[in-house]
Amino acid sequence: MTALAGVVFGLALAAPPGPMNAIIAEESVVSGWRAGFRAGLGAMVADVLFFVLTLAGVVTVIDRYQVVRPALYLAGGLLMLYFAVGAIRAARSAASFTGDGQRASKGFRKTFALSLTNPYQIGFWLTVGVGLLESGSLDVLSYVPAAGDGLAGLLVVQTGSPALLFGFFAGIGLWIVTYPATLVSIGRRVDRFAPAVSALSAVVLAGFGLVFFVVGVGQIG
Numbered sequence: 001m002t003a004l005a006g007v008v009f010g011l012a013l014a015a016p017p018g019p020m021n022a023i024i025a026e027e028s029v030v031s032g033w034r035a036g037f038r039a040g041l042g043a044m045v046a047d048v049l050f051f052v053l054t055l056a057g058v059v060t061v062i063d064r065y066q067v068v069r070p071a072l073y074l075a076g077g078l079l080m081l082y083f084a085v086g087a088i089r090a091a092r093s094a095a096s097f098t099g100d101g102q103r104a105s106k107g108f109r110k111t112f113a114l115s116l117t118n119p120y121q122i123g124f125w126l127t128v129g130v131g132l133l134e135s136g137s138l139d140v141l142s143y144v145p146a147a148g149d150g151l152a153g154l155l156v157v158q159t160g161s162p163a164l165l166f167g168f169f170a171g172i173g174l175w176i177v178t179y180p181a182t183l184v185s186i187g188r189r190v191d192r193f194a195p196a197v198s199a200l201s202a203v204v205l206a207g208f209g210l211v212f213f214v215v216g217v218g219q220i221g
Helices: 004-015 019-031 033-055 069-092 107-116 118-129 161-187 191-219
Strands: 136-139 156-159
Touching: 004 156, 004 161, 019 033, 019 069, 019 107, 019 161, 019 191, 033 107, 033 118, 033 161, 069 107, 069 118, 069 191, 118 136, 161 191
Parallel strands: none
Antiparallel strands: 136 156
């Protein structure tokens, strides 16, 4: 039961729309399942790295030095805007799904770099993430973006078990396997799916990039 709750928690955090899923989607419909999986793996590896660094106390530098957080917002925003330009180019060149792997995939590097400059992802590991191994309780569904308030209290589990952390990463792993596979399956049936997904990915990346950049500038001021 604890491991299953961890899986649900991992899926709940990995599935909502955002810049990581935008990159996974673009890579999947343009270069195939393996490219999409590698993009998802980049974000997952970053999570593992953050977990280890947080346990070691390294990530607390974000709270110790005030200049770090706005710098991360600015760097992350610029990266998202840069990747949005690439997604626009992919939307123009991808007439339909090919999945032949001819285009060199940079999805792993993209999501890994974005994760390293994502204050929200770092903040999660500074708070909730480390708490997964500490004795206490966790309201799993309350952390679902946009819908957490309505789901609060539906699935509360005891923390402090390695099984919960294992299930959490298993849930993320399940998402980065099935999400690209679903997109590829649809792309093989719908000719205009690849350019449409690439265009939507560009919009998502540009939107989040502008928000991050504005927040970073605001924190400097």
